[in-house]
Amino acid sequence: MTTALTEQTLGNLACLIPGATRVFRQYKLDFCCGGNTPLRDAALQRNLDAEVIASELAALASESGTETDWRNEPAGVLIEFILERFHERHRDQLPELIRLATRVEQVHGNKHDCPNGLAEHLWSMQQELESHMLKEEQILFPLLRRDMQLPQTQGPISVMRYEHEQHGAALQRLAELTNDITPPENACNTWRALYRGLEELRGDLMQHIHLENNILFAQASAH
Known part of the structure; x- marks a missing residue:
């Protein structure tokens, strides 16, 4: 096995x-x-x-699985889940993470383990993600909801896959800036809250990309 x-x-x-x-x-x-x-x-x-x-x-x-097997759900149902669980969540997460990162850099910027440059990196991630999600919401997802055939969807899908690679690179940079999202022993509460939020963002974004790349886009390409 x-x-x-x-x-x-x-x-x-x-x-x-x-x-x-x-x-x-x-x-x-x-x-x-x-x-x-x-x-x-x-x-x-x-x-x-x-x-x-x-x-x-x-x-x-x-073990008996309780999680939804999204491969067995219609594309429209998976799209609604992605919009509610990830698109809305990312829009909530990033402004607060940027605020916390800015605070940590202002207070602890002179310490060797301070993640200087993190707030700016998160701001860039927010801009890239917002642009990406709007393309999905306005162009690709409506096509997939209408069950458009291969030629109409493959261009937008290839663009989204490419941008997912960029998001993956942004997560790698995030890990480099934060010692793989590991706060130092003497980190204050704000610093720890920031890193808890970053860990959540990383997990959510990886799951988001997985559902799109490996299920939604894969099924659309197989039609």
Whole structure:
């Protein structure tokens, strides 16, 4: 069982096994933009034991899953979930994170472990994400809701996939600025609240990209 799992792609496993995305985040495996990579290869790249990870996934698979299997839902239902769970959430998250980051940099900017430049980076992420989400809301999602055929949707989908790669690079930069979102031992409450919010943003954005790349866009491309 575990050997078979190691041959499957991260994206497929994330679709297949409820809770798999939590395991992948724990091991820092990119299941969203890197969703086409087999588990064995992804583990090898990070010097991890693929069989150990596969065993954890197998244990999850044997439990009764309560999460929705979005592969079995109509595109319109998944789109509504993405809009409510992720688009609205990102619009709530980022202004507060920018405010907190600005505060931390103003107060602690002279400390060697202060994430100087984080507020500006988050502001750039906010601009990129807002532009991206508006394109989905105004162009791509209406096409997918009308079940438009392959030629009409493939251009917008390829643009969205490319922008997802940019979001992935922005998350990597976020990790570099924040010691992989790890607050120093002497961090104040504001600093810790900021990093809790950043961890939530990272998890949400990776799940958001996964649902689009590996399910919504994949199914639209398979029509």
